[in-house]
Amino acid sequence: MNNNGNEKSTLRMIILVATFGGLLYGYDTGVVNGALPYMSREDQLNLTSLTEGLVTSALLLGAAFGAVISGKLSDRYGRRTTLLYSAILFFITTLGCTFAPNAAVMITFRFLLGLAVGAASTIVPAYLAEVSPAERRGGIVTQNELMIVSGQLFAFTFNAIIGNTLGQYPNIWRFMLPIAAIPAVILFFGGLKLPESPRWLVAKGKREKALSVLEKMRTNDRAKTELHDIEMAINRESEIKKASFKDLKITWIRRLILIGIGIAVIQQITGANSIMYYGTEILKDSGLGTEAALIGNIANGIVSVLATFVGIWLLQRVGRRKMLMGGLIGITVTLILIGVSSLFLEGTTALPYVVLALTVTFLAFQQGAVSPVTWLMLSEIFPLRLRGMGMGITVFCLFTVNFLVGLTFPMLKGAIGLSSTFFIFAVLGVGALLFVKTWVPETKGMTLEQLEQKFRNYNKKKPKVLKKTEDVLNRNKESNNYL
Template sequence: MSKKTRQNSFLGTIILVSTFGGLLFGYDTGVINGALPFMSEDLGLNSFTEGLVASSLLLGAAIGAVFGGRLSDFNGRRKNILYLAVLFFIGTIGCTLAPNVMTMVIFRFLLGLAVGGSSVTVPTYLAEMSPVERRGRVVTQNELMIVVGQLLAFVFNAILGNTMGDTLHVWRYMLVIAAVPAIFLFVGMLRVPESPRWLISKGRKDGALSILLQIREENRAESEFNEIDAAIVKESETQKATFKEMAVPWVRRIVFLGIGIAIVQQITGVNSIMYYGTEILKDAGFQTEAALIANIANGFISVIAVCVGIWFLGRVRRRPMLVIGLIGTTTALLLIGIFSKVLEGSAALPYVVLSLTVLFLAFMQGAIAPVTWLMLAEIFPLRLRGFGMGISVFCLWITNFIIGLTFPVFLESIGLSTTFFVFTAMGILAIAFVKKYLPETKGRTLEELELYFRNYKAKNKEDALEAEFKSNIT
């Protein structure tokens, strides 16, 4: 085996091992979809406690995402992922053995801390280990592993629900499966190196160069080492943004845009389908066992759509891609609401709802999700990126938490049709927000975008004066 082949093989191992953090993210957020009907019966859950069990993970994820980046800066990317693997394992075992609702909520919250931490630490580690020409493709592999994790959760839910549905504790078997990838992640991370960029930032330059030589050709390793070193020196001289910056109008605008993009992704109601898909299909008319099998289609289309979305990202402008995605999801939600009324009690309704949830996820995972994360990374200038991303991702998870908590309550109190009409209204607001406020970022450098935001108010005044001048002439 040549040296270059060994380097590529080692880099491939690093990527595979670390993206198991994404797989766990997907499995732990998706497994509740099929486990909840059985868990509700076993633990005596009502609509509110169902929402609490499902959404407690999301509240933990919001906090984990905020502190995950800081902890990885302090401990190192590799060590932080090792700690997260342990937390994934403890949370999984705790949920599996939970004797009551309160215990379940506590351990789901701990799992959420791991999910949130991995959502920021794993992509950072991948970006810092990857060659620049492969960075985008490698980092998006983590997104792919998340939906693969959700698909696996749906598949195992269906298998266990149909073969062991009469067993009172079948939901515990569904949950405990996540312990296996958690062990794999821990053992695997013991065998891979720390991020060279983090080592250089801590002054451990010899170790950083040694690692680069294991995954790059010699000339390239030395060149990249010098580039990283120079970039870290430049960053250390750059003043970090704080909440005081919000007093500056253009900074305030860009942060609110980031929050808006994050909220837009969540108010589509995507996670009502990813977390409660089985409940939705049961409400439409499927039996539990059939709903578990049908729900696999939602996971399968998510994987296909993410692959298509990654391909589209390099070829289509961000803003129209996001608008088309939102129009598609909002139309699917509207049709679910309409057909749930028109076909109520019909044998065709569950199949119609399943088809529409698949259509919804095709637009969501193929357009909205990839554009959301890319635009969040693009709109913030370097000095504002950590601050802006932190606030935006926190708001994304909190919105996710609110929807996850309230969805089963809405489903019980106002019904399937009206619940989806509410999501339709929010989808229309999301389209209006994107069309009115969101700029195009494709083809613009970070410096050009910063200049755009700095001059936005002045540009609007000029446009208004020009319109008034033309009006007076006519």
């Protein structure tokens, strides 16, 4: 029987290396926050509000396509192999952005960098879900979200250090971008030691190899039991020969995809990433100088990391649906307060500090509840044969909405003002709440195979005898309550 310490050591290594994909995602999306004020100068890339939005959001558009492409590639070639290729793409495109001579080249390389971001955001949660024990899946998958916000915190911190020490140099933004090449190298060489997903191996008929991988992370008896469960799940899925858009004709699959798309969209429509991408610009507009805004923006990163720790803790104790509802309520109220304060405190010295306090509160709800649940549920609701395609479609929609928010935020802010922009996000937050209340099911405490069966059985008619028995029991219960 395997040593328990060895099992834990192998799993820890897998989690650490794989989540470097999340770290890269976080750094590459967060670094533009501090780089934009310098990049926009006339003697640099001379960005307008439109090209500023394009530089920021081109990565997100690329990520949308990267999510779809990588989902299919990971189903065909494996999670590990696809992750290795994404690490190479991270490295090359990071250098391309660093040496971009003009806005057009920058936008092009940011789009290509987005392909790697989309791949990492799709593959890493799915891979972690497939190697995790059922009782620890929530905490393990959510560690990728922790690495994403840690990457953003690193970006904000390095931006502030570089901006406040080298602010006199015109090309200062070129010192901020290439730091992301370091974790890309770590991801590649660390990824060479990662095992392939046991669920993917079983799907490809590599049973013995799958058992060998499981035995590195479980006791021998549990590895054999889990292998049996995986094989049973794959046998049940034999009616679906190959994951494709034709499968959307099946009612339960169509419903599942729509729920996944909804979960992905609601994470973005409240404008969380407008703060992560334009936090420095928001604080500057509120009254702070560039260097002070860079320092103030670090608070957003710190709170995001701390809130994610809280989110990981809550996921072990609170239902996914309840966390999502609570987070969205907090976000919507905070958005309203940002809009009101921006409207009534405009021009005062208090405004930048009030806005900073409220954006920190917003991110506490977002990263402590909404984001962890989003990525966890997307990684666990799709059955094996559909997981690559399902994650690809839903993450494509997530990044498409993210792209639209990133592109339009600077233009909206310039056209209708900060307060009206956040009021729009608040209205969308109400819509997100209604969707979760109506459509999103609870998934906590169930294996991936049990979740699949739950969705397959949704809305199936119960046998008449069982239905009559339930009716009698319900009537008796009502009588007893009345008495």
